[in-house]
Amino acid sequence: MSPEEQNIEDYKNLQVAFLSEAEEMFGPKTAYNFIGIFYHNFPPRMILHDTDFLTGEKFYKIELCGKAINDKKDGIFQLSHEVVHLLSPVEQNEDEDLVNYLEEGMAVYFSKLITERETGDLEFCDTAMAKQPEYLKAYQLYLQLIDIDGEAVKKLRQITPVIANIKAEDFKDAGLDVKEELIIALLTKF
Numbered sequence: 001m002s003p004e005e006q007n008i009e010d011y012k013n014l015q016v017a018f019l020s021e022a023e024e025m026f027g028p029k030t031a032y033n034f035i036g037i038f039y040h041n042f043p044p045r046m047i048l049h050d051t052d053f054l055t056g057e058k059f060y061k062i063e064l065c066g067k068a069i070n071d072k073k074d075g076i077f078q079l080s081h082e083v084v085h086l087l088s089p090v091e092q093n094e095d096e097d098l099v100n101y102l103e104e105g106m107a108v109y110f111s112k113l114i115t116e117r118e119t120g121d122l123e124f125c126d127t128a129m130a131k132q133p134e135y136l137k138a139y140q141l142y143l144q145l146i147d148i149d150g151e152a153v154k155k156l157r158q159i160t161p162v163i164a165n166i167k168a169e170d171f172k173d174a175g176l177d178v179k180e181e182l183i184i185a186l187l188t189k190f
Helices: 003-026 072-085 101-119 124-131 133-148 152-159 168-173 180-187
Strands: 033-040 045-051 058-065
Touching (some): 003 033, 003 072, 058 072, 072 101, 072 124, 101 124, 101 133, 101 180, 124 133, 133 180, 152 168, 168 180
Parallel strands (some): 033 058
């Protein structure tokens, strides 16, 4: 098996392990079907692949940037970020981003945690975030939330399981004492 083939095989196993770890950290995933990991020449993403018109079942996939095939560190970084979006996938609309800063902050936090642990490189994620200020902002907002309550996301998802659908009133309903400006920033579409 070539190193590239080994990486592809490893990502299949890591996706399962990372998703399980994300569920422990952020709460259980919603119901859907996952069809696998694919590779392309665009930024990594988790997208709706298809919907069964008879049953309404949705089928999602992760697409990693082709660089991941040859660069295991980058692949782990990409995959660990995208599995967070598998917790409660939403069908993306080209005209409107449905994912909020909360979900992106969770994804950046998780990918930083996993990438540093799996690769031992403590600078890789910081360097990547420095190149994309929106992700750094999402990460910092998430850190502010977990400073208030480390279980905040789990509590919110008990009220509203789909992260993109969390509303300001859910914070109060979940018993979280979070300032309004932080709630607004977290729920702003990314």
